[in-house]
Amino acid sequence: MHVSPPASTAAAPPEWITGDAWADELAAPEGPSRLRVDTVRFAPGARTVWHRHPFGQVLIVTDGTGLVQRRGGPVRTIRPGDVVRIAADEWHWHGASPGAFMTHLAVQEVAEDGTEAERGGAVTDAEYRAPTTSA
Template identity: 70%
Template sequence: MQVTRVSPDTAAAPPDWVIGTVWIDEISAPTGPSRLRIDSVHFAPGSRTVWHRHPLGQVLHVTAGTGLVQRRGGAVDIIRAGDTVRIEPGEWHWHGAGPTTFMTHLAVQEIAEDGTEAERGDAVTPDEYPSRRPTD
């Protein structure tokens, strides 16, 4: 088995896509006919994405810690190591760490034929992000 490293460095997430401190390790970037992207995303406590949506959906698999995910119009759900969340194509959502916990997840999505990965929306407001962990 040959191991190919896509990127040797952890990169800070683009600041217009996140609130707080978030790091990304690229695991697989689309090349050739494949349009599959896989990133390992590390969120510091209280950090999260902005509202966004993916044209072909997204799968999140939590590998460490405890975090939160919310779909537009839905409740804020707790996600833990081992949980997998499927975000439907075009569904507005956000995800990140809990207010006092770190969280790492794999983010898996197929890039649209036109190269679109995601559409960025508004920041998650303090009213939308719970200052305390929601009850289980």
Template identity: 65%
Template sequence: MHITRRRPDTRQGPAENFTGTVWLDELAAPPAPSRLRLFNVHFAPGAHTAWHRHPHGQVLHVLEGEGLVQRRGGAVEAIRAGDTVWIEPDEWHWHGAAPRTFMTHLAVVEAAEDGTTTEWHAHVDDYPA
């Protein structure tokens, strides 16, 4: 057993992967052989990810606020505190806060064998206003 008492500092989501102000807290990244990664992600109103996908999928659990999520070719879906979203492996998607509210979610991913967790793509062109 290992108890982590000090996490890495909160960091801002990079502009090449996010639109608007997003803050990331890494909560867990256990050593190998584990490939689990757990983040607490805080989105300002209207902030959201670019299109991206994960080799082993992703679980999002909304802790507070309201947000939006969309898979490529699908409808934009509203998500709220208490909702959990399963995103399939290699499914292109984006997610973030609704236009007028903050949103915080836990994001759980499993790294690929080469250590990558995310493949990033273009910014979202038609984010709902």
């Protein structure tokens, strides 16, 4: 068994985020495993762009209040303890609510060619501020 500390915190790439967010890599694909796990912390109002993962994604909210939306669905409020399962190739976005930080674990399988996600367009302010429902 190999035990190592998480990599240092890094700012999320600006082409993937509106606002400020930071990530800590907890598990990177190694050997036969293609599992990736990150802790991501979003500042109030920060959110990802529309994107999709080849094998889906699981988000586990650990702190704060956030928002998530699947293409064509309502914007949903997410809170600590909520688990969001995104289907393979499902377009979605997620981030913090306008007035609170939000932290989640992001768990996904990386494709054999190294693809983790496909980036789409930015989430507009109108999409972000749409009425919300509870998850």
